[in-house]
Amino acid sequence: MARAEPSGPVVHAPVAPGRLPLLGHALPLWRQPIAFLESLREHGEIVRLDIGTWPVHVLTSPEHVHAVLVQQAPQFGRGRIFDRLRPMFGNGIVTTDGEFHRKQRRMIQPAFHRNHITEYAEVMCRTAEEMSTSWTAGREISMVTEARRYALSSVAEMIFSGDLSRPAIAEVHRSLPIVLEGMLLRAVMPKSLDRLPIPLNRRFDAAAARLRRIIDQVIAQYGAEEVERHDLLSLLLSSVDAETGSTMDPEQVRDEVIAIMFAGTETSATTLAWIFHELGRHPEVEERLHAEVDAVVGTRPVRPADLSRLPYANRVFQEALRLHSPLLFTRQALKPLTLGGVSIPAGAELAYSPYALHRDPALFRDPTVFDPDRWAQGASGGPRDHRYIPFGAGQHKCIGDSFAVAEILTAVASVASQWQLVPAPGVTVRELPAGMPQPSELPMIPVSRH
Numbered sequence: 001m002a003r004a005e006p007s008g009p010v011v012h013a014p015v016a017p018g019r020l021p022l023l024g025h026a027l028p029l030w031r032q033p034i035a036f037l038e039s040l041r042e043h044g045e046i047v048r049l050d051i052g053t054w055p056v057h058v059l060t061s062p063e064h065v066h067a068v069l070v071q072q073a074p075q076f077g078r079g080r081i082f083d084r085l086r087p088m089f090g091n092g093i094v095t096t097d098g099e100f101h102r103k104q105r106r107m108i109q110p111a112f113h114r115n116h117i118t119e120y121a122e123v124m125c126r127t128a129e130e131m132s133t134s135w136t137a138g139r140e141i142s143m144v145t146e147a148r149r150y151a152l153s154s155v156a157e158m159i160f161s162g163d164l165s166r167p168a169i170a171e172v173h174r175s176l177p178i179v180l181e182g183m184l185l186r187a188v189m190p191k192s193l194d195r196l197p198i199p200l201n202r203r204f205d206a207a208a209a210r211l212r213r214i215i216d217q218v219i220a221q222y223g224a225e226e227v228e229r230h231d232l233l234s235l236l237l238s239s240v241d242a243e244t245g246s247t248m249d250p251e252q253v254r255d256e257v258i259a260i261m262f263a264g265t266e267t268s269a270t271t272l273a274w275i276f277h278e279l280g281r282h283p284e285v286e287e288r289l290h291a292e293v294d295a296v297v298g299t300r301p302v303r304p305a306d307l308s309r310l311p312y313a314n315r316v317f318q319e320a321l322r323l324h325s326p327l328l329f330t331r332q333a334l335k336p337l338t339l340g341g342v343s344i345p346a347g348a349e350l351a352y353s354p355y356a357l358h359r360d361p362a363l364f365r366d367p368t369v370f371d372p373d374r375w376a377q378g379a380s381g382g383p384r385d386h387r388y389i390p391f392g393a394g395q396h397k398c399i400g401d402s403f404a405v406a407e408i409l410t411a412v413a414s415v416a417s418q419w420q421l422v423p424a425p426g427v428t429v430r431e432l433p434a435g436m437p438q439p440s441e442l443p444m445i446p447v448s449r450h
């Protein structure tokens with residue numbers, strides 16, 4: 001538990017092995033970031049690592065993570081990675097904190113209400129159907145590319161609707177992947193390098209500017225017409241804060257739209273890709289999933305009402321997300337405090353890794369085994385409180401979690417009703433380090449099920 005207690009003896013967190021002067025732990029983080037982060041739990045519940053000269057306290061126990069994210073959340077700000085993202089993503093809820101964040105979250109939350117998710121799910125069903133009917137039996141597809149395109153379409157169609165927005169959706173498909181790709185690098189590299197006129201920076205800045213421009217145009221068009229729409233952009237433009245009566249200006253709406261695109265695309269795409277990877281490696285799981293989808297959906301297109309009737313698909317989703325979770329998020333102590341007996345100075349960075357928690361053998365039985373049944377109700381050794389946090393927790397918990405569940409289940413059911421996806425032979429799929437570790441490649445061959 002975190003306590004604001006600056007006085008008393010100062011107790012430092014143990015430092016992870018392998019620190020070098022000036023470089024800190026840059027080498028193991030560069031060479032094998034995932035394995036290195038996972039290894040930290042062997043050294044304590046709060047372990048210090050240095051990224052160059054930047055110290056970060058990594059929390060390896062679910063109790064400390066819960067204390068920071070939920071119980072003592074007001075004592076923590078966003079931290080450096082988010083600060084570095086702000087110039088690109090503006091002041092959307094992904095990068096802000098404190099009272100401003102709370103107000104924005106109150107105004108955005110209704111757009112993710114269950115009723116709206118059902119509306120968005122109608123579009124997801126059509127998009128998933130288009131994806132799976134575009135494939136040809138026996139012709140290899142890249143599931144990484146397919147999943148990314150599907151996730152981009154789902155988010156873009158939720159935000160903008162109607163013909164007016166077609167150019168915006170096309171621009172999102174063109175520019176967002178460039179921004180997402182460059183973003184991680186920007187988050188960790190020194191600010192002084194942002195302005196270097198190298199191709200990486202130029203491509204990134206141009207893509208971010210195009211995205212902002214097209215969204216501004218759509219906002220201006222929405223404002224000029226009197227059409228009632230049911231998309232997120234309209235909801236944000238008409239949103240009124242119940243506590244203060246304030247509305248969002250167009251620039252703030254644009255920042256929120258970009259923040260939501262940024263947070264909601266790669267995460268869902270990656271999860272979807274890993275699900276098909278795991279299904280391809282576990283025929284017994286795949287068979288049970290197919291049997292469930294056959295009974296609920298059959299051969300017709302998936303409907304939103306089907307989604308609550310697919311408990312096994314849901315377990316497959318939860319289990320794939322357990323094994324393939326986001327790697328690292330940061331927070332920053334706003335004042336000096338002690339956490340688990342360790343002194344944390346004001347301004348210190350803390351980090352939590354859903355990925356490493358979910359693979360901790362002390363928390364999950366056989367943690368590297370893909371076993372959807374660990375999520376069956378009453379199953380022994382199942383996950384306990386605070387241990388499973390793929391969507392984070394507390395005031396910054398993922399606002400799009402229900403959206404992601406609907407989006408992913410729709411795609412899984414739609415594909416499974418038509419195809420068995422067989423891994424292309426001779427390919428070893430590796431895990432690439434990223435905000436959410438990704439499959440290096442995922443070539444699969446669709447085999448018709450009917």
Ligand code: HEM
Nearest residue numbers: 093094263264267268271329390391392396398399400404
């Ligand atoms: C499987 C898919 C997803 C995963 C694993 C995921 C994971 C997360 C996590 C762990 C956080 C908390 C970060 C922190 O503690 O700082 C978060 C925040 C957020 N997510 Fe997601 N996410 C997913 C999908 C989505 C989708 C589909 C959307 C929107 C359409 C979305 C929008 C957001 C936003 C806006 C935030 C910031 C919330 C805030 O700070 O108030 N996410 N997500």
